[in-house]
Structure formats: structure tokens, C-alpha cells
Amino acid sequence: MALRHYPASSSLPAAPVAVVLPAMGVAGRFYRPLAESLVAAGFAVVVADLRGTGDSTPRPTRASRYGYADLADDVGAVLDALKADYADRRTVLVGHSLGGQAALLHLATTPDAPVDGVALIAAAVPYWRAYPRHGLVVGAYMQAIGLTAAALGVWPGWTFGGRQARGVIRDWAGSGRTGRFPSIRGVDTDAAVGAVTTPVLAISIDGDAYTPHEAVDHTAAKLRAAPLRRERIARIEAEGRPAHFAWARSPAPVTDLIKDWHATLPPHR
Template structure:
């Protein structure tokens, strides 16, 4: 494994972890969920390499081994991550694997960001793999969970605005970790309205997403209460013309347990990739 440190315009340094699986093989770029460090996906990347693919793991700005941590001066949200950070990560991957076709595997919010990135770059991405990743729109969750998400997301956004950032290192709500107030506001707006309208957006993401036609593999996981079936359907409905394949991991591993606990997910991803 090789690590390349990428510098962002605001001074953030974010590592990209590279796993060599052979010249010319497709490369799967893994984007973590919010609050999950990139290193937690190492075993997933190694299993993909064992299946004959190259792999890379990006780090979300300010979490894991990325520095500095978000604070009152942080202003990045969904738009900055997909218009600044992801292009820099993918350029690093392209330089290391110049003959490899890139696929993006996004977990949780990493999948949401992957959809936005695909809408920006279109045909430069060969396909999307969304694992335990759906829309946070509160109506995609049942009963008390829906009401809790609606109220909770608003409370988190308000707290982040007052504090200047989301102090997830002190309040372990949702496992989000310490985050930019803009990112939390973007997520809370998505949870409240069901629409992806990031602060500072330079394009209509909803319109661009609706025109996606690339191959998509969507994987749900038994016991995942953060990306249940209705939540995933709500996300997939945003790109009706994409070539979507669905698969459900029957082992009860929940939202994060599949990352290290399931060979079934990796086997299914590898099978889907080999069919491209």
C-alpha cells in the first residue's frame, strides 16, 4: 500500500491510499462514510485486489488522517467535496493507474457524494457502487425514526451554526465526528426536503443527477437502519435512466459491519465489475 498526500486550496492535507492490483485492471476508488476513517476500509481494498482490481481509498476532508480537523473557519460542504476534493483524489489515482478504468464505491454519505461527482464528470467515471447508501430524506424512514430524523437534523444544523462547526468529537450523535457546519447544513437540508441543493453549488445537481445513465450497483445490508430499503429507493429514483443493479447482503451486519465483516459484498462487487 502506498499513501499520497494531496493538498487542498484551503490548506487541508488529505491522504489517498493506493493498492496495486495489476497493470490495466480497473481501479475502485472507495469513498468513506461520514465519521469513518479511510484506514477502516483497508481490508475491503485488499480483498478487491485479491479479486484482480486496483483500489484506492480517499479520505473525507478533516476526518481520519486528513488534517486539520474542521473548526469555526471551515466552510466546506457537499459542493466543495465533489468539485475540489474528489477531482484531486481522482487525479492522484489517474497518475498512479493511468491505464485503469475508474469506478467509485461510496459508503453512506460517500455514496451520496459519489452520485454528485458522477453528475459533474459524467462519462469520465465508468460506474458507481453504492453500499449502505441512500437518501437521508426523513420520509424514507418509518414512524418515530422519520420524526426523529427531521427534528434531529434541524437541531444538529442549529448546533453547528452556534458552535461554528459540528462538535461530533464531543457529541457522538449519528457517529458523524467533528464536521464543517456547511456540510451538516447541506445534509440537514437533504434530510428535510429530499433534494440535493448544496450551499455554493455552481450547477443544478438534481437536474444533472436525473440525466445519469452510467452503470450502478446498489447494495443494501440487513440490519442497516441508517440506509433502509425506502431510503435507498429514494436515492435511486433520482436517476431513473441509469443501469441499476440491486443486491441485498442477507447477513445482519448493519451500516458499518459489512466493511470488514462481509466477503459476500466484495464477491458481489467483483462479479458486477467483471460483467462490465
């Protein structure tokens, strides 16, 4: 797995660490404006390429067997890799879309994870009933992608998500159908997410067709034990990109929310 490090200012030797987990099929380098914005706000930043994406290897093939369970484990591997450089630092996960789902699943399956907070940005279970417009079309589209990945043995990335292992697409499409996180090694992760006590900031964006406000609300409702701050922000225009991605290229509103929320977190464990 590839990690990009953006050190904090030398005047902040104990700066908190923000670990950015990207969306499906999005390379970590895409988040450089976000990383630089967070550094300016007083964080050290590490951006991880998800398994098989960006500079992480190998590329998904028909031989790839991994799914959401492995992505959740990968979050732990990233945190372990950072211990040498960032031991005893307050650490927050900043998960965009699929990266946010992986972050929640990691906390659900690793209750003692060394994480002080999770910022979810346009991150939600893609439940078809939570799409106020064209929910049936969205649901059918997700299931068609799932069936195609199963038939081909890999998702080639046609129209959506980049090249992905069929297990990732299977779990994504399954959660879109049921509205629940997939079980991991026999663990009911929906129930386990409900037991997470790590503080969560959940942000949704006006005009986001991929992850509408209602989908984030549906997922946030699962966090029954976590201190939750729910925010909605206006659509951000950047480079003509869809709302789901534009915020990462012009990230000031999101950075401001993360900085303000971080200041309210309890002392580092």
C-alpha cells in the same frame, strides 16, 4: 487529502481500480478489510480520507466553510491524483454513505468524469420520510444537529458523524428535510443526478437504521438515465457494530456483488 494505496497483484498489471470513499466521520483505515477483499478479487484499491477526516487535514473548525460541493470536487481531485499511476485503467467509485453521495454529486457536476461505474453501499439522501420507523424522530434529530452546527460554527461530533464543518452538516440536514441533493453553484443536482448515465450498483443492508432499504430506493429512483442494479443483502455481523458499518469489516458479500457487477460493465472509455 490522504490516500491509501492497495496495489493489485503483480500478475494483473492492468487491474481495474476501485476508489473507496468513506462514510461521514469514518477514517479510511477502517476499510482495510474491504480493500484487501477487493484486491483478492482482482482490483487495485485506493481508499481516500474525506476532507477533514482521518489523516486528511486540516481538522474542521469554525473557520471551515466547505460543504457538499467541495466534497464532490474532492472526488475529482482524487481521480486527478491517480492519473499518473492508473491511467487508462477502468475505474469504479465505491461510496459508503456520505462517500456515495459525494460520488453521485461529482458525476452530476462533472459529466465527463473518468469513471466507469459507481457502487453505492448504504448510500442515500437521508430523507426523513424514507425511514419506515420513527421518521419524525429521525428528521427532528437531523435538524437538531443542523441547528447545533450552525450555532456553534462547527459540528463537534456529539453522538453522530465525527467532527464536521458546518457546511457539510447544513447540506446533510437540508437533504434530510427535503429529500433532494443540495444545489451546487446554481446547478439543480437532483435533475443532474437524473441525467447521469454511468452504471450504478446500489446496495442496502437488512437492519441498517442509518440508511434503510427505503432510503436507498428513494435515491436510486433519481437515477433515471443510469443503468441501475439494485441489491439488498442480509445483515452482516462483525465486531458488534451496527449494520451500517459491520459490512466493511466482513466484506465478502459486498465484494462478490461488486466483482459480479463490474464484469457486466461496458468497455473502458
